[in-house]
Amino acid sequence: MSTTTQPTTTVGKAATFVESRVGASVLVREFGRKIFPAHWSFMLGEVALYSFVIVVLSGTFLTFFFHPAMGELHYEGPWVPLRGVEISEAYNSTLAISFEVRGGLFIRQMHHWGALLFVAALSIHMLRVFFTGAFRRPRELNWVVGVLLVMMGMAAGFTGYSLPDDLLSGNGLRIIDGILKSLPLVGTYISFFLFGGEFPGIDIVSRLYTLHIMIVPALLIALIGVHLVFVVVHKHTQYPGAGNTEKNVVGEPVMPTFAAKGGGFFFLIFGLLSFISALFTINPIWNYGPYDPSPVSAGTQPDWYIGWADGFLRIVPGWLEFYIAGWPISLNINSAVIIMGGVFGAMFIYPFFESWLLKDKREHHILDRPRNNPTRTAIGVAGIVFYCNMWAAASGDIVAVFFQMSLNDMIYIFRALFFLGPILAYFITKRMCLGLQRKDREIALHGRETAQIIRLPHGEFLERHEALPPHKLWKLTAFESPIYTPAEPNAEGKITGLEKFRARLSRFFFEDRVAPVSKHELEASHHEHDSAEGGGHKEIGY
Amino acid sequence: MTSKEHSGGGSQLEELNGFTNPGLVEHVPRLSDGDPKADRVAERQVAAWFIASMIGTIWFIVSYFLFVPGESMSSIRLHNTSVGLGAALAMFSLGAGAVLWAKNLMSDHEGIDERHDISGSEEDQAVALEILHQAKEESGIARRPLLRNTLIAALAIAPLPAVLVFRDLGPLPGDMMFHTLWDKGVRLIRDPGGIPSADSERPIKAEDVTIGSAYHVLPSGIGADDGPDRPINEKAKAAVLLMRINPNELKEDPARKDWSHDGIVAYSKICTHVGCPVALYEHQTHHLLCPCHQSTFDVTEHCKVIFGPAKRPLPQLPITVDSEGYLVAQSDFAEPVGPTFWEINHP
Numbered sequence: 001m002s003t004t005t006q007p008t009t010t011v012g013k014a015a016t017f018v019e020s021r022v023g024a025s026v027l028v029r030e031f032g033r034k035i036f037p038a039h040w041s042f043m044l045g046e047v048a049l050y051s052f053v054i055v056v057l058s059g060t061f062l063t064f065f066f067h068p069a070m071g072e073l074h075y076e077g078p079w080v081p082l083r084g085v086e087i088s089e090a091y092n093s094t095l096a097i098s099f100e101v102r103g104g105l106f107i108r109q110m111h112h113w114g115a116l117l118f119v120a121a122l123s124i125h126m127l128r129v130f131f132t133g134a135f136r137r138p139r140e141l142n143w144v145v146g147v148l149l150v151m152m153g154m155a156a157g158f159t160g161y162s163l164p165d166d167l168l169s170g171n172g173l174r175i176i177d178g179i180l181k182s183l184p185l186v187g188t189y190i191s192f193f194l195f196g197g198e199f200p201g202i203d204i205v206s207r208l209y210t211l212h213i214m215i216v217p218a219l220l221i222a223l224i225g226v227h228l229v230f231v232v233v234h235k236h237t238q239y240p241g242a243g244n245t246e247k248n249v250v251g252e253p254v255m256p257t258f259a260a261k262g263g264g265f266f267f268l269i270f271g272l273l274s275f276i277s278a279l280f281t282i283n284p285i286w287n288y289g290p291y292d293p294s295p296v297s298a299g300t301q302p303d304w305y306i307g308w309a310d311g312f313l314r315i316v317p318g319w320l321e322f323y324i325a326g327w328p329i330s331l332n333i334n335s336a337v338i339i340m341g342g343v344f345g346a347m348f349i350y351p352f353f354e355s356w357l358l359k360d361k362r363e364h365h366i367l368d369r370p371r372n373n374p375t376r377t378a379i380g381v382a383g384i385v386f387y388c389n390m391w392a393a394a395s396g397d398i399v400a401v402f403f404q405m406s407l408n409d410m411i412y413i414f415r416a417l418f419f420l421g422p423i424l425a426y427f428i429t430k431r432m433c434l435g436l437q438r439k440d441r442e443i444a445l446h447g448r449e450t451a452q453i454i455r456l457p458h459g460e461f462l463e464r465h466e467a468l469p470p471h472k473l474w475k476l477t478a479f480e481s482p483i484y485t486p487a488e489p490n491a492e493g494k495i496t497g498l499e500k501f502r503a504r505l506s507r508f509f510f511e512d513r514v515a516p517v518s519k520h521e522l523e524a525s526h527h528e529h530d531s532a533e534g535g536g537h538k539e540i541g542y
Numbered sequence: 543m544t545s546k547e548h549s550g551g552g553s554q555l556e557e558l559n560g561f562t563n564p565g566l567v568e569h570v571p572r573l574s575d576g577d578p579k580a581d582r583v584a585e586r587q588v589a590a591w592f593i594a595s596m597i598g599t600i601w602f603i604v605s606y607f608l609f610v611p612g613e614s615m616s617s618i619r620l621h622n623t624s625v626g627l628g629a630a631l632a633m634f635s636l637g638a639g640a641v642l643w644a645k646n647l648m649s650d651h652e653g654i655d656e657r658h659d660i661s662g663s664e665e666d667q668a669v670a671l672e673i674l675h676q677a678k679e680e681s682g683i684a685r686r687p688l689l690r691n692t693l694i695a696a697l698a699i700a701p702l703p704a705v706l707v708f709r710d711l712g713p714l715p716g717d718m719m720f721h722t723l724w725d726k727g728v729r730l731i732r733d734p735g736g737i738p739s740a741d742s743e744r745p746i747k748a749e750d751v752t753i754g755s756a757y758h759v760l761p762s763g764i765g766a767d768d769g770p771d772r773p774i775n776e777k778a779k780a781a782v783l784l785m786r787i788n789p790n791e792l793k794e795d796p797a798r799k800d801w802s803h804d805g806i807v808a809y810s811k812i813c814t815h816v817g818c819p820v821a822l823y824e825h826q827t828h829h830l831l832c833p834c835h836q837s838t839f840d841v842t843e844h845c846k847v848i849f850g851p852a853k854r855p856l857p858q859l860p861i862t863v864d865s866e867g868y869l870v871a872q873s874d875f876a877e878p879v880g881p882t883f884w885e886i887n888h889p
Contacts, residue, residue, distance in 0.1 A: 187884050193712040
């Protein structure tokens with residue numbers, strides 16, 4: 001670096017030392033004033049990132065005390081109810097972390113609560129991205145990375161859940177063993193290789209530990225890195241609004257404002273998780289006892305993000321298992337794998353599907369308001385209903401007890417809603433979006449209701465409407481509404497079968513639409529008012 | 543920056559549906575922007591949060607030494623709550639201070655970045671292509687198909703050993719799934735939780751099993767010194783539920799009539815769905831309910847599935863009594879216990 005000015009202060013000397021060895025000025029120049037748009041919904045991804053950092057920090061602490069081994073010993077610790085009971089080293093060390101390591105229970109609870117928050121924030125962030133169309137070109141690949149992150153988040157959670165070797169986690173593993181064994185042809189082998197022989201064996205905890213503290217977090221960190229690099233490359237999306245265009249990003253600079261807010265937000269999340277971990281018990285393994293294949297507690301629940309898969313396992317009827325010459329096809333169990341694969345598969349392809357359906361290959365940096373893309377919003381809500389129905393089914397027994405209903409009736413309801421729920425949700429949401437769009441149209445065309453009633457000279461009463469300020473009018477009118485595009489011939493002049501299919505889907509999805517107000521319409525509407533209302537019109541703003 | 547600068551900002555305003563983007567709304571200054579008193583208040587507020595954070599940290603350190611967890615649950619709770627709230631105060635206040643500093647005291651003028659094409663410039667692309675082309679030429683990868691193809695083949699099979707070395711993750715299933723510890727003459731003992739040692743076994747006399755009662759049962763010898771290496775693996779297959787029902791309520795298959803003893807029946811406790819213990823016995827209806835996924839089995843009809851996701855009935859353990867009146871197995875289960883697996887009908 002050039003040494004035109006000799007630094008005199010300590011900070012200046014340190015900066016010169018770093019600069020002449022790292023060349024950090026390039027980075028500061030490039031990123032120091034990079035603009036990030038501010039909106040509460042853009043913080044959801046930050047919540048996920050920060051809770052991940054907290055989970056890594058707390059998890060690292062736990063590794064110093066946890067023994068991932070299944071050798072048996074007799075418990076001799078302070079927890080009286082288990083004294084003398086034969087338990088595994090993993091369970092013993094988890095009890096020691098909880099009761100003997102100072103701050104251990106706090107950090108263990110923070111690790112668990114943080115993991116729950118991590119997956120929750122990932123999921124809600126993903127919904128935000130979906131409903132605002134932030135996955136569109138050029139961000140399709142980052143959406144794919146995001147789906148992988150959700151999958152890895154679930155994997156991290158599940159492998160961790162199984163480590164303490166308590167009764168609940170053992171039963172969770174037993175269910176996994178059953179799911180693996182049901183796989184055609186290879187199931188028994190996969191189960192024997194995973195567990196090192198027959199269930200439960202003595203290997204599973206140490207194997208899951210390797211996955212949980214090395215492989216899955218390494219993948220998560222790599223994917224998060226890619227995810228963030230993409231955010232920098234693409235620059236952030238922004239909501240439609242006055243001054244926001246497809247060619248700019250309006251917001252606050254990284255240094256100092258965004259950095260201060262983001263860094264502060266990290267500590268807010270840290271504080272929140274500390275508060276929860278100080279006051280709310282999670283996974284009290286000392287109450288469950290060590291894993292034993294014979295007992296089980298009624299009303300057991302998996303961690304929330306596994307619930308949808310567990311719920312699906314509960315509502316599938318047993319007759320879906322059948323035999324071909326004695327070889328079983330256990331669709332009553334395999335279908336859970338198929339459903340999970342289908343849900344993630346649908347998420348992977350959605351950006352490409354939507355671009356194909358709309359014949360829209362353009363870049364989009366301005367987000368959609370969810371109502372302005374009724375079809376996508378309806379598909380998303382149908383997906384949420386599909387998911388939540390399965391999720392609720394995982395608590396079907398508890399719900400049935402709470403409402404004093406027959407458990408069997410509950411499951412029949414979940415089965416019916418499995419098919420009907422998403423369909424109803426689709427049509428209801430679409431109609432709601434179209435209704436909201438019509439409301440927006442009304443407001444854009446006729447202005448805001450002022451609640452001022454005016455009596456005209458000939459006795460008629462009118463409510464005064466006030467014209468919208470330009471930035472509000474822009475927000476209500478500046479969007480593109482997806483439209484039915486009929487089948488078009490390709491370069492050879494032929495309309496392919498696929499194109500016909502696309503056109504049919506396009507008609508189904510986009511035939512019903514509310515067109516955005518155009519300037520022309522707005523002017524025509526004003527003109528109409530002018531001519532229709534005669535004398536009093538001058539006082540009536542639009 | 544003045545608001546006039548951002549409304550232009552050098553960026554292209556857009557037209558949509560005939561409307562023109564009106565540009566950024568005029569900047570509204572905050573209370574603390576003009577008023578030195580409000581500015582001072584905001585500054586003190588931030589500092590107060592930072593001081594609160596220091597108090598939280600000290601609180602954590604003090605309670606770490608002051609409230610040491612002992613044997614009682616209340617001492618553990620006190621320790622956890624105390625250090626936890628200290629950490630919560632330290633962290634939350636630090637965050638609150640930083641966010642308030644940013645919101646109330648740092649400039650809140652909007653900045654604008656221009657977006658640029660994500661693809662490189664045409665020149666960049668041309669140079670990149672040229673480099674790739676040069677690399678192709680210099681390596682000769684296109685001119686030497688022999689090298690290219692043998693390289694691809696070598697790379698394709700090179701990972702095979704990396705897959706193969708995982709072979710010893712576990713033994714092959716063999717016939718392990720088809721056998722349990724149950725055998726002719728093995729006594730039924732109570733399941734005390736865990737694995738009972740040979741001298742703590744409590745075998746069950748038929749006369750002790752009253753109508754309506756249910757026992758959690760293991761095979762005798764499961765915890766014996768010369769017993770299985772991994773008793774827990776055996777328990778995962780051999781756990782049994784024993785119930786006595788009024789014999790005229792039992793609808794028994796003639797072929798299995800002698801598998802029960804005077805209304806006493808024994809069924810595998812391992813669910814045929816995904817293997818949870820079917821632990822809930824409803825005395826009135828004689829139904830067994832799996833608490834995991836609610837498969838329901840009817841004990842009076844050989845535990846056939848009457849509801850839920852399981853397909854196969856729970857396997858029945860044929861039992862009888864020995865000369866001393868203790869319940870014993872007649873043999874192993876006639877079929878594999880637990881979840882369905884591919885080879886289930888092809889031992």
